[in-house]
Amino acid sequence: MSSSTSPFPGPVELAGEGVVLREWTEGDLAAMPGLFDHTDIAYWTPLVSPFDAAAARARLDRARRLKADGTALLLAITADGGTPLGEVMLRRVPEGIELGYVVGPAHRGQALAVRAVLVSAGYAFGQLGADQVILELEAENSASVAVAKGAGFTLLDVPLIEGEEKGRPYLLQTWGLTSR
Template sequence: MEPEPLTLTSARLVLRPLDPRDTDAVYTAAQDPDVQRWTTIPSPYLREHARGFIELLAPEGWATGSMFTFGVFLPDGPLTGVLSLTMRAPGTAEVGFWAAKEHRGHGYTTEAALAASRWAFTDLGVDRVEWRAEVGNEASRAVAKNAGFTLEGTLRSAINNKGVRRDCWLAALLPSDLGLPSTAPYLPAPPPAAPSGG
């Protein structure tokens, strides 16, 4: 049974499903060239794109259990960004996010990523949250690093952004990184043996 759309809270934020009243805020924030450059949203981004995302794509993701999308808000209302958890494989979700330009630099996206990951670990049975971003997206990489994700490497030709295949960074957060139990035992690989002198 898929989880019903719900609201998460953190120290400074409210993460809730988007609804039609958020259309203008999402449309306005998505006009930022950085959001259009580094994410796979359409460019140019039209009001109808915001409507389709909020009224069709996001609710469908909740209904099918394939993608859980939250608007990230300050308690008094303003949208600071959007965050989604997309189920990639059994026990694995991928976090994706963008931040409204005027709300960057306050740690909101890091806080939201941690809140959503904690929920995925405790309520969705997820044992691994992955983060991917196109190589060069230093702002996204900083969010992942600040949230405690471990960088695992670079994947060649792993993102298709507006018809162009690009390399991406891959990082992951595990329940144990947040002091939480896994649904299945985790046996890490032993560290490589040190070369013997001779």
């Protein structure tokens, strides 16, 4: 797949595995701080902290801009298309599609991330033409590693990605899933 920057088709709503992934709306702004303003989310993700009403507005605006640019989709994870429980990101990269995910602390333990990753990967393969879907994870993030394994991803034999976020150095492993 090329790293095309054509806009994503819209509106995007993906359903399966007992979840509905949909675009963020103005009505979600009040719920976003409760999902994203948490110490482990601040530690493991690039989301701003504290995550307040201004951060929620910036996230919604960014989601709309990234979609229009054809760069990425930021979708709310829901059970039925209603209340957001987390977020899944699909980002175009040279390797195919990179996924990222976060589930609000009150909604963990329900395999929401695994299910959202499976639905997102299916969309990446079936609708976006990706040959491969990747996850970039820190080995110490046991919850994310469990999601990768639960969704059938395997650790790829590629160099670690070194970086720094919020003043903290990190090393990312790359996990992959290929179209069947």
